[in-house]
Amino acid sequence: MKRYLLLILCLLCVLTISGAYASEEGKLLIWADDTRSPIIKEVAKDFTDKYQITVQVQELNFGDLRDQLGIAAPSGNGPDILIGAHDWLGQLVVNGLIEPIDLGGKEKDFAPVALSAFSWGKNLYGVPYALESIGLIYNKKLVRKAPETWENLVASGKKVADQSKRQWGFVLPQPDPYHTFPLMAAGGGYVFGENPDGTLNPLDIGLNNKGAVQGMQVLLDLVTDGIMPTGIDANTMATLFKEGKVAMIISGPWYFQDFRAAGLDFGFAAIPKIKGKPSRPFTGVQGFMISSFSKNKLLAQAFLNEFIVTEQAMYALYEKGDRPPAYLPALKKVKDKDILGIYDSASAGVPMPSIPEMASVWSAWTNALEVILNGTQQPQEALDVAVGQIKTAIEQAK
């Protein structure tokens, strides 16, 4: 008897739950991942207190946000606003999931690289709030001053490296195109070439040109000199750095809290120049985007323009997120040297390409890096293969 009652209760529950989280008129629903949702919840509370409009923040996995939007939004169950990275733009725009945003004249208050990262064609699709990029993180105990040129890095690395003690001078995650790109970019390597109107040309790939090969050779020299181990992934690298077994790594602000908690005395600097040319890392920009299926587009726009694009809100977002703000008035208030260092790296960096064709680049590029670092193929050969694979993948996708 009790079992049947339970069944009836379940059926009734199904009725009530079905409408829980969807874009409703007069309320705002924001989707964010676990690092950003606590930040936005606090900022949104102030908005609710002032304007009496409920702002609901729903937490989803970073990897699921994009895909869930594609499923939920067209069926009416999507959010009004979503917080994400600029390289999602390509996929979201061609899937018809996000709306162009009207900043209402506040464009001049943002870092130019942030605005260009969130632009697609002639439209702006997101309100940027944070920048990030990678740089050289060094252990101040093992390396007194951050090296400015690659030769200095090699010299510092040689001093620290000791095979018998399992100590190394330098590590970057392998095989990882995102972290290896700055070295390839220094000599002139690039992913997609730019058209005259600023859009990216997926048929012009610069991953196997002279600069890119030079970057890989630089990395291989580190391995032969015994300064860098092979086959280390990002988590292992962070652990080794925390244990003081590595002097310098290339990584981003995501590990700062971890390193500080471990009591490490570290510093952040731009990646050293190679042969006099700056090593430009990929810049990632995070921002707010409005769903095309939102029922409250103007309200969402007003929330972003009037409330988020203010010094207080942007500064609060920076404080919790540990990333330099893209909003210049808030940036002026930042005093942390490491964060300012990230801003300099990011503004001098290359925005990560957001066109959907980027998806075919990562696998091929990662494979090329792997065979190069294993010694299975020469850099030029491996990169030529990768570019061939990418071109194949892009062509057949049309």
Added chain:
Amino acid sequence: MGRSETGWLQRLVSLGDAGLNLTIIFKIIVFGLINALTLWSVTVLGAERQYPLIVALVAGIALFDYVYLSDRVYPVRFIFPGAFFMVLMVVFPIGYTIYVSFTNYGTGHILPKEMVIEQYTGRLALSKDLPTYKAQIFKNPAGDFAFLLTAATGEKLVAADSKASPLSQSHLKPADFDGDGVPEQLGHYTQESVLNVFSALTTLQNLTFEYEGKILKLRTPTEFGFYTPKYEYDATLDALRDLETGAVYFAKDGNFTSITGESLDIGYQTTVGWRNFKKLLTDRRYSAPFIQVFLWTFSFAFLSVIETLGLGLLVAVLLNDPTLKLRRLYRVLMVIPYAIPAFITCLVWRGLLNTEVGIINNAIILPLFGKAIPWFQDPFWAKVALLVVNLWLGFPYMMLICSGALQSIPGELYEASMVDGANGWYRFRRITLPLLLSQLTPLLISSFAFNFNNFNVIYLVTRGRPAIPGSITPTGATDILISYTYRMAFEGGAGGDYGLAAAVSLLIFIIVSIITFINFKSSRALEEVPQYE
């Protein structure tokens, strides 16, 4: 209903004993609720025009009503729940996958055509060369809104009832009572505070006002602007026309393309016939690595079954000895690899086998052999690593089923053979093994099918790497069919080609079915249990 329950339940039971048929009452409640739910769902779905779903739902519930209310098909009541969920959870997903494999569903082709057209025609662009107006919002008791608009030039407009006109011509006059320059009233509309405006934005955003042939709309809660539609849909041509440039984009094969070859950003989902299958089977770029990956998938599954069976059987036979001390303790220890989630085990092994800093190399291999094994860099050792991890994960299962099967072998057979002078190995080979295998064959076949598609182990331990240098599409040396598919579908081209992924899944399904079928047929020979009198 337990007789030991007290209170209201007992009273309910006594009512039943008194002649009130509780079953009927219960049936009425349940059926009433379920059919009411169905009717409600039909109205909701009808509003969203989801007709196939409505038909399926009504058919399902009609069947449910018939089975449980009619006495003629009484036996079906026991099969119905299982069959219902099997159709829902197994048959329907398979059917849907087959459908998707004939479409272009993927990145850039997610929305149905109508939605894409709706988006483009609904997009209004701000006319940048026309003035914007600062707006003051007023509301009347009936809930309608009116606006007093002031341009940068000082020109004032009044917007109400879908029309805007200059202040001088409007019948609504502003009234400023407290002389602060900001009117509190506009005709019979009173000023709205900014706070209240925010809550009403959802209604306000859809209001349009016609002025001199152009459209005025709210741009922000305090500003108005002129908006023009950018695109227009031509139903006869089945095309979208760009009103600014005059370019026409025809709907073709999932994209709106102009005659010059340019296409609009947003594409739509549509059926594309056999295109996905043709691509897979005839395009060399896909089919070339296919063979290599298929061979490794087959070997991986086959070797996994053999090795786990070998170790599992050995341990089961050893633990079968009743004279072995601490038997129970050993059994518990042996089951631990099975109890830990495979996900975690794979990640831990990935760390253990790390070439430079992993403990296996540093503590065991290096001291013994003087040289570290390049576990994830060399294709051969990567395959060995996978087999080792799968052995760790799989042997407890085999041990458990072998233990069970061993119990079912009658002890008299062993006694009789010992009388005849058979030694341990002979007994094992002639008695234990045949009887075991005849019982285990279906389980071995299902283990083979499972490992054929064992995405988790491959992806978590090696990610399919190391890469095969020079392959036409990025392929790994330890990729199995399913991880190769995953990469092809989700990390190729423009990301997320679900139609192609569905087509490959279908092909894999066919391959696995054929292999399983052949296995079953050929293992009939093992099914022949020797007859004993």
